[in-house]
Amino acid sequence: MVLGIRFVIALGRLFRTTAFKLALVFLAIFTIFAGLILGYVSFNAMRLLDEQVSVTVSEEIDGLVTHFNSGGVLRLVRQIERRSHQPGSSLFLVTTAAGETLAGNISSIDSEGLLEAGTYELYYRVVEDGAPHPHRALVETTILPGGFRLLVGRDLAETERLQNVILRAAGWSILLVLALAVIGGVFVARRVLGRVDQMTETTRIIMAGDLSGRLTVTGTNDELDRLAQSLNAMLERIGELMAGLREVSDNIAHDLKTPLTRLRNSAEEALRIGDSPEDYREALEHTLEEADGLIKVFNALLMIARAEAGGALDGIKIEDAAEIASDVVELFEPFAEEAGILLQFEGSGPLPISASRELIGQALANLIDNAIKYSSETSLETTGGTVSVIAQLIHGRVELSIGDHGPGIPNADRDRVLERFVRLETSRTRPGSGLGLSLAAAVARLHAGTLRLEDNQPGLRAILTLPLAEA
Numbered sequence: 001m002v003l004g005i006r007f008v009i010a011l012g013r014l015f016r017t018t019a020f021k022l023a024l025v026f027l028a029i030f031t032i033f034a035g036l037i038l039g040y041v042s043f044n045a046m047r048l049l050d051e052q053v054s055v056t057v058s059e060e061i062d063g064l065v066t067h068f069n070s071g072g073v074l075r076l077v078r079q080i081e082r083r084s085h086q087p088g089s090s091l092f093l094v095t096t097a098a099g100e101t102l103a104g105n106i107s108s109i110d111s112e113g114l115l116e117a118g119t120y121e122l123y124y125r126v127v128e129d130g131a132p133h134p135h136r137a138l139v140e141t142t143i144l145p146g147g148f149r150l151l152v153g154r155d156l157a158e159t160e161r162l163q164n165v166i167l168r169a170a171g172w173s174i175l176l177v178l179a180l181a182v183i184g185g186v187f188v189a190r191r192v193l194g195r196v197d198q199m200t201e202t203t204r205i206i207m208a209g210d211l212s213g214r215l216t217v218t219g220t221n222d223e224l225d226r227l228a229q230s231l232n233a234m235l236e237r238i239g240e241l242m243a244g245l246r247e248v249s250d251n252i253a254h255d256l257k258t259p260l261t262r263l264r265n266s267a268e269e270a271l272r273i274g275d276s277p278e279d280y281r282e283a284l285e286h287t288l289e290e291a292d293g294l295i296k297v298f299n300a301l302l303m304i305a306r307a308e309a310g311g312a313l314d315g316i317k318i319e320d321a322a323e324i325a326s327d328v329v330e331l332f333e334p335f336a337e338e339a340g341i342l343l344q345f346e347g348s349g350p351l352p353i354s355a356s357r358e359l360i361g362q363a364l365a366n367l368i369d370n371a372i373k374y375s376s377e378t379s380l381e382t383t384g385g386t387v388s389v390i391a392q393l394i395h396g397r398v399e400l401s402i403g404d405h406g407p408g409i410p411n412a413d414r415d416r417v418l419e420r421f422v423r424l425e426t427s428r429t430r431p432g433s434g435l436g437l438s439l440a441a442a443v444a445r446l447h448a449g450t451l452r453l454e455d456n457q458p459g460l461r462a463i464l465t466l467p468l469a470e471a
Helices: 002-016 018-084 157-207 223-273 277-309 321-338 357-376 436-446
Strands: 091-095 101-104 118-128 131-143 149-155 317-320 342-347 352-355 386-394 397-403 450-455 460-467
Touching (some): 018 091, 018 101, 018 131, 018 149, 018 157, 131 157, 157 223, 321 342, 321 386, 321 397, 352 460, 357 386, 357 460, 436 450, 436 460
Parallel strands (some): 342 386
Antiparallel strands (some): 091 101, 091 149, 131 149, 317 352, 386 397, 450 460
16 A cells, blocks of 8 residues: 555656656657648548549540440440459449440449439448448449440449558557657656756755765766756855855954954053053054054955955946056055065056956055065065066956065965965964955956966066956
């Protein structure tokens, strides 16, 4: 009983699948199409056989009329008697004008109207196995000189047998198609349903928290394989984002815990040993500096979030990339001079880009700030202490490159440093939050561009590539 219920449930699931419904639709279309073809073939075959019978009857009549014209009614009677006794002969009848039978193999006819000139269908009886059986025939009546009637016909049993054969073949063909279609539909539906169930089970495992689960790809490259590949790629991306989120959370906890601790210690120290307004003022100033640093971190995170969400391009317009780069370089010249760095700019406009001037300027500011900071920490006698900013058009795209002679970044870490809060210095003794390159990369992606890091031999070259604005 339980097995029967399970079978009925499984069968119901099978019949509700899209694959089975599609199989039924195709089955109906194919059956209608096959029925139309078989009907067309049957109709034309019957018409052709009727035409052949009509032609045969007409030829028989023409031959007998020729005999009548050459030898009279006696010769016609002899020809009919001879032909009537041949195997598979046609139907013959010759009567006088009064309807008296002179010769033929038809003993009687059901209607005297058949003796009028024309073509008719009639039923006659043939004794088979001791019992009379009705047969259908096509006959043609001709009136000869002297009022004689000549009736010649052909049995249509052959045509009827062929028609029955065609109808039986059509019926069995349709039944066979139905059976094969149902079997094929069940097979396809079960195969599809099996793969869908497998996908469902995998998604349940993933929803339970195991993001390592992946959908099976059979290698057939069908629509289910393509769906599985897309979902697997999505799961890979989700896994990367989750890993990044965990890393960002750890970095936020580390990077924000230190300044918050310094804030608390500064306030505690001021309360403990502060004896004068100057002590309290100094403690408040230090607190403001630490608070400004925290605000910068949160502002950078908000700007990255806005850039990645696409909401930062509300005021997009055509800007000159060379002009933006020149303005940012001019802004950083005092800072570079104070650090003992030669900041150079090379480029000429216009280099039109469709961009947010604020975001592109912020990205360049972060890249130039990093270049100056790391160049100043390297021996000037060895590196020359130069930071170069170049704006140029290469292969139809605008390139803004910032090159320094600092320690550089190993090739294996150049993709990783574009993520949030990633800092190669694990001790984190240098100031910074690890968000500068991440923000620049987010701004590049927002503007359909790229940020790549290359070796400057020595040092690092950051290249911000943006599409040229269309006229």
